[in-house]
Amino acid sequence: MKVKYNTFGSLSNNCYLIIDEKTNYSALVDCRVWNEKMKNLIGDTELKYILLTHGHFDHIGGVKEVKDKYGAEIVISAEDEEMLRNPIKSLAAFSSAQSAQSADIIVDDGDVITLGNTEIKVLKTPGHTKGGLCYIAGDSLFTGDTLFCCSCGRTDFPGGSGSEMLESLRRLRALDGDYKVYPGHEDISTLDFERKNNPYMNM
DSSP states (O other): OEEEEEEETTTTEEEEEEEETTTTEEEEEOOOOOSHHHHHHHTTSEEEEEEOSOOOHHHHTTHHHHHHHHOOEEEEETTTGGGGTOTTTTSGGGTSOOOOOOOSEEEOTTOEEEETTEEEEEEEOOSSSTTOEEEEETTEEEEETTEETTEEOOOOSTTOOHHHHHHHHHHHHTSSSOOEEEESBSOOEEHHHHHHHOGGGGO
C-alpha cells in the first residue's frame, strides 16, 4: 500500500489517494474538487472508492464529477449522508454551488472496506460533525477534520460538539502503536508526536 496526496482549494484541503500496489486499486480520501490536479493525483489507478471523512462542502465538492468519471463508490456515515444533497447542512450554501449526490455505501464504526489486498478500517469520530469518520489503512491514519497537527477541528458549526471532539481525540490517543497522521488540512504528523505535543489530545 502507498499513499499519494495533494492540497486543493482556498481552504487548503488535503486529499489522499490510498493505492493497493498489487492490484492498482485506489481509494480517494475526501474530494475537494474535480480538476486537472485531481486527475493527476488519481493517475492511472483504478479508483474504487471515495472515502469521505465528513460532509462539509470543502471535502465533498468534487464527488459527483469524480464518481461520474470513474464510477467510484461514495462512502460516508449515516449522520453526514444528507450533506451530499443539502447545501445548507454541508455549508456550501454560504460559499459555493453544490451538485447533489447520494451515497453508495453507508459505514459505521468498526466497518472494514476492502481495497484489493488492503483493509481500511472505519472509526467513528464525531465532534466536527455528527458523522465524522477516520480511516485506518496499514500504519496510516486519515483524520479529516478531527485531528490536525497540534490542533483539532472546529466544533462551532451545526452538529459540532466540543465534548464529542475531546472523546474522539481520546479514542485516537488510545490506539495501539504509532501511525502516520494524514489530516484534512495542515501538515502531516504522527500519532506519537500528537500524543506528546497536541494539547487537545491531553484534555
